[in-house]
C-alpha cells in the first residue's frame with residue numbers, strides 16, 4: 255500500500271468511526287413505550303396464562319405436600335421455610351426441580367417471536383420509522399420479558415410463603431426470608447439467560463416456529479445431554495490413565511468446569527447454596543478442607559453468598575453476552591423482509 | 592416553491608455487486624407532491640428507506656428537512672411520516688391501541704395522545720371502528736389506518752411507498768383525494784408508485800426511475816414534451832376534404848404531428864392547448880366542424896413510449912455490435 259492510499263484509508267476509517275459516535279440522541283428513546291406495550295401483551299396472552307396455571311399447580315402441589323411432612327418438625331428446624339422449596343414428597347418432586355424445568359419454557363415462550371414476529375406482521379418498518387433506535391426496541395423487548403418473568407416468580411414466591419404461614423403456623427425468620435429472596439433473584443437471572451437465548455433465535459430465524467424449536471432444542475441439550483457430554487469431554491481432556499488420585503481429581507474438576515458452561519448447572523448450584531445452608535462447597539470436598547468444620551452446621555448467609563457469587567455473576571454474564579449477540583445480529587438486519 | 596425538504600446528492604446503494612440505486616440526485620420542495628415512478632425492482636423502496644435512515648447509503652449524501660437521516664435519525668423520524676409498502680398492524684389490538692402505541696413511541700405528552708389519535712382516525716373516516724380489532728379490517732381500511740398512523744405525529748413531510756397498491760378503483764380514488772387534502776394543508780409528500788394515471792392526478796412533479804437511475808424528471812407536461820414530442824392532443828371531428836384539412840392543421844404553429852384517425856376524426860399533437868387555432872384552421876380550410884376536444888398526454892403514454900425507446904435503443908446497439 256502506498257503512503258497516500260494508507261493515509262486515505264485511515265482517514266475514511268476515522269470518518270466512519272466519527273459517524274457512528276456522532277449518532278444523535280439517546281439510544282433508549284422510546285424504550286419505555288416498548289416495555290409497557292410488550293408487558294401488556296405478555297400479561298394478557300393465552301400462552302403465558304397456560305404456563306402460569308401450570309407453575310401455579312406445580313407450586314401448590316409440591317408445597318402443600320411438603321408442609322404436610324414439615325408440620326412434624328416445626329419446632330426443630332431453623333430453616334423450615336427453605337425446606338418448603340426443596341422437600342420432595344414422592345411421587346411429587348421438589349418445587350425447585352420443577353421450577354428449574356419450567357423457567358426456561360416460560361422464557362422461551364416470552365421471547366421466541368420477539369423480533370421475527372414484528373417482521374412477519376410487517377410492523378417492524380412502521381415501528382422503526384418512529385423516533386426510536388433499534389437498541390431501544392431490542393432492550394425494551396428483553397426487559398419486558400424479564401419484568402414479566404420476575405413478576406410471575408415473585409407472585410409464586412409470595413404464594414408459597416403465604417401457604418407456609420397458613421399450614422405451618424410459624425412466621426419466617428429474617429435469614430430465611432433473605433435466603434429465599436436471593437433464591438428468587440437467582441431464578442430471575444436464570445430466566446434472563448434463557449430469555450436472551452430465545453431472543454437470539456428470534457433474530458436469527460424468520461419463522462417463529464423455527465425459533466421456538468431451536469430454543470427448545472437448546473433447552474433439551476442442556477437439560478438432558480450436556481451432563482453426559484461433559485463427562486465424555488472430561489475423559490478426553492484429562493484422561494485417567496493409571497488411576498492415580500491426582501488423575502481422578504483432575505478429571506472430576508474438568509468435568510465440573512465443563513458442566514458449569516450450562517446455565518442449568520449454575521442455577522442448581524446457586525439455588526443449593528441459598529436454600530441449603532449446610533452446603534459448604536460446590537466442588538469436590540477433600541478431607542483437608544473439612545478440618546475443623548462441624549458437619550451439618552449451617553453456613554452464615556454472607557459465606558453462602560460468597561460461595562455462589564461466581565454462579566450469580568456467571569448467569570448475569572451469560573445473559574449479557576447473549577443479548578449482545580442478538581444486538582449485533584439485529585443491527586445488521588435489513589428492514590425489508 | 593420554497594426550500595428543499597428532500598435533497599440527495601449522488602445517493603448510491605449497493606448490495607454486493609448489485610447497484611440498487613445509482614447516483615440519485617433528487618430534490619423535493621416544500622409543499623410539493625413528488626411521484627417516484629418505475630417498474631418493479633427499480634429501486635424506489637430502497638430510496639425511501641435511505642431517506643429515513645432505515646438503510647445506510649453506500650455513498651452520497653441525503654438531507655431531509657435539512658438533517659442527515661444517518662446521523663440524526665431520531666429528529667428526522669419525529670418530523671417525517673413513513674408509510675411502508677405493505678403496512679402491518681398488531682392484529683389483536685384495536686385501531687386506537689395501535690395508534691396510541693405509535694403516539695407513545697413518538698414521546699407525545701400523555702394528555703395529548705387521545706385527542707390526536709381521535710383526530711387522525713376521523714381524518715381517514717375510521718372513527719366508527721376505532722375500538723375494533725385491526726385483525727377484522729379490510730385491505731382498504733388498513734391502508735387508511737396506515738395514513739392515520741402517519742398523521743398522529745403531525746408530520747411536515749410524508750413518504751409513502753405504493754400507497755394505493757391493492758386498493759379497488761373507488762378506494763384508491765378516495766385515498767388520492769386524502770393525499771390532495773394533505774397537500775392543501777402544506778404537507779410535502781413523496782410517493783412511489785407504478786400506477787401512473789393515479790400519480791398524474793396528484794403529483795406536481797414526477798421522476799421516472801429505472802434500474803436505480805432517475806432517467807426523467809419534471810412536471811408531467813414537460814415529460815410529455817420530452818418523450819412524446821407534444822404535451823397535448825387535440826381531437827377534432829370535421830367533415831371536408833381530407834388533404835386540405837391535414838395541410839391546414841400541419842401549418843399551425845407548435846404542432847408536432849397530425850394523424851387522421853378515421854374519415855372525420857383527426858388527432859393533433861401540440862405543445863399547448865391550441866383548440867381555438869385548430870377550429871379556425873379547419874373552418875378556413877372549408878371543413879364543417881363537428882366536435883373538438885383536448886387531452887393532456889397521459890403518463891401511461893409517456894412511460895410506454897419511454898421504455899419502448901429504451902428497448903429500441905438497446906436493440907440497435909446490439910445490432911451494431913453483432
Ligand SMILES: Nc1ncnc2c1ncn2[C@@H]1O[C@H](COP(=O)(O)OP(=O)(O)OP(=O)(O)O)[C@@H](O)[C@H]1O
Pocket residue numbers: 588590606609610611629630631632633634635636637638676785
Ligand atoms: N437486501 C437486499 N439484498 C440484495 N438485493 C436487494 C436487497 N434489497 C433490495 N434488493 C434489490 O434492489 C433492487 C431494488 O429494489 P426495490 O425494492 O428498491 O425496488 P422497487 O422499485 O421498490 O420495486 P417494487 O415496485 O417491486 O416495490 C431490486 O432489484 C432488489 O432485488
Ligand SMILES: [Mg+2]
Pocket residue numbers: 635636637676752
Ligand atoms: Mg417497492
